[in-house]
Amino acid sequence: MKSFDPPRRILMGPGPSDVSPRVLAALSRPTVGHLDPAFQGLMEEIKDALSRLMNAPGYACLPLPAPGTAGMEAAIMNLLEPGDVAAVAVNGQFGERMVDMAGRAGAEVLRIEHDWGTPVDAQKVADALKGRKVKTLGFVHAETSTGALSDPGPLCAIAREAGALTIVDCVTSLGGVPVDAAGWGADVIYSGTQKCLSAPPGLSPFAMSPRAREAVAGRKEKARNWLLDMGLIMSYWGGEGGRTYHHTAPINALYGLHEALVVIEEEGLAAAHARHRAMHEALVAGLEAAGLSLLVAPGHRLPQLNAVKVPDGIDEAQVRSRMLAKYSLEIGAGLGPLKGQIWRIGLMGASATPWHVRLCLTALTEALAAQNYPDAGKAALAAAEARLG
Numbered sequence: 001m002k003s004f005d006p007p008r009r010i011l012m013g014p015g016p017s018d019v020s021p022r023v024l025a026a027l028s029r030p031t032v033g034h035l036d037p038a039f040q041g042l043m044e045e046i047k048d049a050l051s052r053l054m055n056a057p058g059y060a061c062l063p064l065p066a067p068g069t070a071g072m073e074a075a076i077m078n079l080l081e082p083g084d085v086a087a088v089a090v091n092g093q094f095g096e097r098m099v100d101m102a103g104r105a106g107a108e109v110l111r112i113e114h115d116w117g118t119p120v121d122a123q124k125v126a127d128a129l130k131g132r133k134v135k136t137l138g139f140v141h142a143e144t145s146t147g148a149l150s151d152p153g154p155l156c157a158i159a160r161e162a163g164a165l166t167i168v169d170c171v172t173s174l175g176g177v178p179v180d181a182a183g184w185g186a187d188v189i190y191s192g193t194q195k196c197l198s199a200p201p202g203l204s205p206f207a208m209s210p211r212a213r214e215a216v217a218g219r220k221e222k223a224r225n226w227l228l229d230m231g232l233i234m235s236y237w238g239g240e241g242g243r244t245y246h247h248t249a250p251i252n253a254l255y256g257l258h259e260a261l262v263v264i265e266e267e268g269l270a271a272a273h274a275r276h277r278a279m280h281e282a283l284v285a286g287l288e289a290a291g292l293s294l295l296v297a298p299g300h301r302l303p304q305l306n307a308v309k310v311p312d313g314i315d316e317a318q319v320r321s322r323m324l325a326k327y328s329l330e331i332g333a334g335l336g337p338l339k340g341q342i343w344r345i346g347l348m349g350a351s352a353t354p355w356h357v358r359l360c361l362t363a364l365t366e367a368l369a370a371q372n373y374p375d376a377g378k379a380a381l382a383a384a385e386a387r388l389g
């Protein structure tokens with residue numbers, strides 16, 4: 001064997017996003033023991049920073065030791081018991097994943113169906129929950145499979161009225177658009193490190209409300225997963241009554257998350273959100289000047305994930321492979337029913353810069369022109385430039 005030397009890529013797909021040199025440097029700092037007093041200080045800082053980032057005061061906040069999907073699994077496996085009714089609003093791939101998981105938890109799943117590319121509809125959810133005894137309502141804030149943004153406040157209010165706990169997937173939203181656990185009244189929210197936080201994948205920031213913790217404490221039977229059992233994991237992360245061994249924390253990965261949180265606080269959360277929006281507007285101006293259009297209607301678009309319709313007669317996979325080969329630039333393909341129909345262009349975290357917007361428009365229009373699509377490179381860049389100011 002030889003050392004692995006990865007190619008240098010520019011990551012503008014659905015995640016991971018580009019990781020800044022500061023975060024990469026933090027990852028390579030010396031490993032300490034996970035019960036070292038210095039490391040415990042870092043854990044407390046991460047918990048506090050996550051609580052600020054998600055606006056989750058009074059919630060149990062911690063980074064779970066696995067990628068975003070672990071947050072989903074922890075939420076579902078801790079809150080649901082066999083026989084419970086789990087309502088899930090499905091408007092893309094990740095709602096679909098919640099349905100699968102809730103079924104595995106033994107719950108009776110109440111699917112609330114939406115067209116892919118549309119946001120979750122509060123009226124549909126209210127109608128579905130009416131007169132039913134529902135334990136949880138799950139939905140995705142930022143659907144990465146389609147680029148649609150849903151409004152969690154009204155959905156959480158409907159769930160509360162129906163006596164249900166809410167599970168809000170904030171994997172792609174956190175750091176890119178406002179996440180407001182307390183303002184929404186959400187019970188569990190979870191995220192991932194490799195989208196708008198621009199750290200490597202492998203951790204899942206997680207927050208659980210006091211009400212949800214009570215529900216977990218009152219379970220009839222133990223959660224069937226051990227690693228992500230909230231009662232057990234909080235004996236390590238909670239810090240109350242001394243920290244006891246539960247699992248060995250991914251120490252260096254947590255250095256990376258800590259640095260990513262420092263980076264975001266230095267910029268300021270509001271400034272980071274404004275930057276994502278500005279880069280999105282510049283990208284969309286460029287795409288439209290090139291004759292391309294987006295899947296999601298204006299007003300429901302995610303700034304950090306742009307689903308672009310593939311024009312008729314274009315081989316979409318060939319466009320992506322040319323962009324990767326010539327520009328070392330990665331964008332994403334469509335999933336499920338949108339396979340072959342869209343590209344997914346991420347503007348997440350460190351990948352949301354004017355430089356990324358210009359490079360992506362250059363590479364995409366060049367790859368399209370290579371398939372006899374009218375050469376729109378100049379027009380696209382000029383339109384984006386006018387927005388970038």
Ligand SMILES: *Cc1c(COP(=O)(O)O)cnc(C)c1O
Pocket residue numbers: 015067068069070094140142143144145169170171172192201202
């Ligand atoms: C990426 C993503 C996930 C899964 O996260 P992993 O880190 O890949 O496990 C879940 N939900 C949404 C909305 C995502 O974008």
